[in-house]
Amino acid sequence: MKKILIPLLLALLLAALLLASCGGADQEASDQVRIQAAVAATLAKLPTQTPYPTQQVVIPPTPMPLEGLFCEYGFCIGHPADLYLVDASILRNAATPSTRAYGILFAFNPSLFMQVTWTISGPSYDYSVSQRIILEETDVITGNLEVFLFRNLNVYYQPLGPTASDLLPYGAVASWQCGGRDFSWKVYASQDGMASGLLQQSLERFRCE
Numbered sequence: 001m002k003k004i005l006i007p008l009l010l011a012l013l014l015a016a017l018l019l020a021s022c023g024g025a026d027q028e029a030s031d032q033v034r035i036q037a038a039v040a041a042t043l044a045k046l047p048t049q050t051p052y053p054t055q056q057v058v059i060p061p062t063p064m065p066l067e068g069l070f071c072e073y074g075f076c077i078g079h080p081a082d083l084y085l086v087d088a089s090i091l092r093n094a095a096t097p098s099t100r101a102y103g104i105l106f107a108f109n110p111s112l113f114m115q116v117t118w119t120i121s122g123p124s125y126d127y128s129v130s131q132r133i134i135l136e137e138t139d140v141i142t143g144n145l146e147v148f149l150f151r152n153l154n155v156y157y158q159p160l161g162p163t164a165s166d167l168l169p170y171g172a173v174a175s176w177q178c179g180g181r182d183f184s185w186k187v188y189a190s191q192d193g194m195a196s197g198l199l200q201q202s203l204e205r206f207r208c209e
Contacts, residue, residue, distance in 0.1 A: 069205055074100045074179070077116060078205030080198070083107045085116065101181075113168055113188040114198070118181045125182065127156035130175035134184040136164040141173070150203050153178060157199065163188045174199050178208040 068081035079085055085105040089098045098104060105116045117134050131141075143159035153176045160171035168188035172195030175184045185202060187195050 073103055075208035078202045111190040115186045117184045121180050121182050125177055127175045130182045130184045131173050134186045138164040
């Protein structure tokens with residue numbers, strides 16, 4: 001009897017092991033199927049090509065070269081390329097920069113000093129008032145008043161000398177109106193005759209809102 005039971009038990013044990021291994025393989029195969037389905041679903045949701053924007057923004061080219069040009073506070077003005085206009089109000093107090101209504105710029109190097117101011121225009125225009133805003137007490141007007149039309153600007157121009165600077169004894173002052181504001185321009189130079197050319201350069205690139 002024992003001889004019969006032992007082979008029978010061994011057969012039953014082997015059958016159980018086979019069934020257990022088959023069940024594990026089926027479970028692993030089922031897990032692999034679920035993983036593959038999840039990956040396929042994720043890949044299906046990924047865009048295959050980036051769509052083009054519905055409206056493309058076209059940036060227009062700059063209408064004028066930027067070298068030697070100051071543009072801020074609603075106007076642009078030319079200056080020598082090696083001379084950089086800065087806001088004098090910011091240097092005095094960083095919390096109170098110039099504004100569109102009122103401001104002052106200056107620039108200098110060893111052979112040149114340039115200054116620009118602007119204010120809101122009053123009911124009547126007086127060029128001499130604009131001159132007084134930008135002139136120092138030591139500035140002396142030495143030439144006759146010259147009035148000329150530059151594009152649509154009536155420009156008032158007078159030479160200065162001697163100026164407030166002994167190193168830059170030659171100069172000039174100019175004033176004009178544009179866009180409801182009064183502009184004043186002044187230069188000190190190391191050589192006589194430079195001022196008119198510098199004013200021409202400034203006005204050629206002057207624009208205002």
